[in-house]
Amino acid sequence: MEFLRPATWQEALAAKAEHPTAVPIAGGTDVMVEINFDHRRPDHLLDLNRIAELEEWETGEDTVRLGASVPYSRIMAGLRTELPGLALASHTVASPQIRNRGGVGGNLGTASPAGDAHPALLAGGGAVEAESVRGSRLIPIDDFYTGVKRNALAPDELIRAVHLKKATGPQQFSKVGTRNAMVIAVCAFGIALHPDTRTVRTGIGSAAPTPIRAKAAEEFLAAAMDEAGLWDSGKPVPPAVAKQFADLVSGAANPIDDVRGTATYRRHALGVMARRTLGWTWQQYRDHQGSKSCA
Amino acid sequence: MRVTFTVNGRPQEADDVWEGESLLYVLRERMGLPGSKNACEQGECGSCTVRLDGVPVCSCLVAAGQVQGRRVDTVEGLAGEDGELSAIQQAFVDAGAVQCGFCTPGLLVAADELLEHNPSPSDGDIREALSGNLCRCTGYEKILDAVRLAAARTGQGV
Numbered sequence: 001m002e003f004l005r006p007a008t009w010q011e012a013l014a015a016k017a018e019h020p021t022a023v024p025i026a027g028g029t030d031v032m033v034e035i036n037f038d039h040r041r042p043d044h045l046l047d048l049n050r051i052a053e054l055e056e057w058e059t060g061e062d063t064v065r066l067g068a069s070v071p072y073s074r075i076m077a078g079l080r081t082e083l084p085g086l087a088l089a090s091h092t093v094a095s096p097q098i099r100n101r102g103g104v105g106g107n108l109g110t111a112s113p114a115g116d117a118h119p120a121l122l123a124g125g126g127a128v129e130a131e132s133v134r135g136s137r138l139i140p141i142d143d144f145y146t147g148v149k150r151n152a153l154a155p156d157e158l159i160r161a162v163h164l165k166k167a168t169g170p171q172q173f174s175k176v177g178t179r180n181a182m183v184i185a186v187c188a189f190g191i192a193l194h195p196d197t198r199t200v201r202t203g204i205g206s207a208a209p210t211p212i213r214a215k216a217a218e219e220f221l222a223a224a225m226d227e228a229g230l231w232d233s234g235k236p237v238p239p240a241v242a243k244q245f246a247d248l249v250s251g252a253a254n255p256i257d258d259v260r261g262t263a264t265y266r267r268h269a270l271g272v273m274a275r276r277t278l279g280w281t282w283q284q285y286r287d288h289q290g291s292k293s294c295a
Numbered sequence: 296m297r298v299t300f301t302v303n304g305r306p307q308e309a310d311d312v313w314e315g316e317s318l319l320y321v322l323r324e325r326m327g328l329p330g331s332k333n334a335c336e337q338g339e340c341g342s343c344t345v346r347l348d349g350v351p352v353c354s355c356l357v358a359a360g361q362v363q364g365r366r367v368d369t370v371e372g373l374a375g376e377d378g379e380l381s382a383i384q385q386a387f388v389d390a391g392a393v394q395c396g397f398c399t400p401g402l403l404v405a406a407d408e409l410l411e412h413n414p415s416p417s418d419g420d421i422r423e424a425l426s427g428n429l430c431r432c433t434g435y436e437k438i439l440d441a442v443r444l445a446a447a448r449t450g451q452g453v
Contacts, residue, residue, distance in 0.1 A: 003296055097338065182426065
């Protein structure tokens with residue numbers, strides 16, 4: 001094994017081009033587990049810890065460009081307003097020690113359906129900035145996950161950042177596990193209201209071969225809310241609409257039975273989380289509308 | 296490969312380090328610092344917790360090569376040069392927060408970092424800060440007592 005220690009991003013891209021099978025390591029919270037347990041013996045480890053810009057973010061007018069290695073602990077603390085769904089999801093990652101090391105780039109690189117960031121990324125919307133010596137490209141988040149632990153990266157590409165739409169409305173994240181800390185999701189759900197486009201986006205984790213959106217549920221909800229004029233009136237979402245939304249989220253999942261839970265349980269739990277998180281976000285939206293009209 | 300870094304304030308060097316080796320292995324097997332414990336090797340238990348440039352991390356998940364030129368502080372660095380226990384260590388002794396002792400080093404490092412940033416933590420703060428450290432003996436109550444005790448004593452000292 002060779003340990004590659006590029007000092008700059010350009011050096012890292014050159015190293016990845018020269019050794020396309022090199023495994024990038026940043027927080028190490030996935031890669032080191034595989035090495036410790038003899039599940040993986042890469043020819044080259046490509047250490048990204050010395051590249052400072054990967055741990056920075058830039059806030060633009062409509063988006064946040066989040067460096068691939070910004071640790072979850074800093075997302076929780078510093079991006080609650082711009083990326084509330086991702087901040088909530090970050091807080092559910094493992095433990096403080098893991099959140100101090102792990103970041104979104106690692107979740108994307110590993111592309112496990114159980115990665116905690118994925119539902120929030122899918123619900124919030126955005127794109128992955130992948131770069132190689134050949135150039136840089138933005139991969140829409142909807143096209144990024146291609147299979148179980150597979151993603152759209154080319155062998156010579158590294159994840160530089162994710163470009164995420166700044167929240168224009170409330171966002172929520174919910175995760176089922178056997179305890180609060182240090183738990184891999186049995187299943188997880190993210191929701192983001194986008195009042196600017198009068199749409200709702202969702203993300204489902206740990207309940208299909210890849211993280212997915214529940215698109216039929218999103219379309220149904222947007223149409224039902226539009227028809228009832230809810231974005232303007234701020235009235236409660238009718239229980240029948242919430243139930244149908246929850247059923248469609250359940251139906252979008254394609255879960256398996258495994259040690260963490262059964263497919264039936266996952267479908268059920270997703271429906272419950274969908275209904276609850278819709279309720280929470282809608283209440284936040286109504287409160288915000290209320291405070292605006294008072295002012 | 297050779298890895299050079301600062302451990303508990305002293306420059307240290309390790310030779311013939313395997314490229315896939317963890318910081319935990321280097322500390323325990325090459326530097327004679329067995330305080331950080333090796334249990335799960337997958338970041339679940341927190342018994343290998345050390346501080347990397349001041350930040351608590353699981354040393355089993357840090358590749359040795361990643362600490363080149365950086366600062367690592369382990370449980371061995373908590374007590375004074377003369378062996379006098381630090382406030383959090385003394386509080387663990389006095390509160391009876393130690394049973395088998397295997398989780399204790401990781402808890403001490405995590406609790407010490409908490410009190411450094413948050414001298415009077417709420418119970419929620421303590422639980423969250425220690426949520427990455429498993430203890431299979433105590434049921435945690437005495438550990439929480441110890442952190443409260445250390446916070447109270449430190450507060451009185453100021």
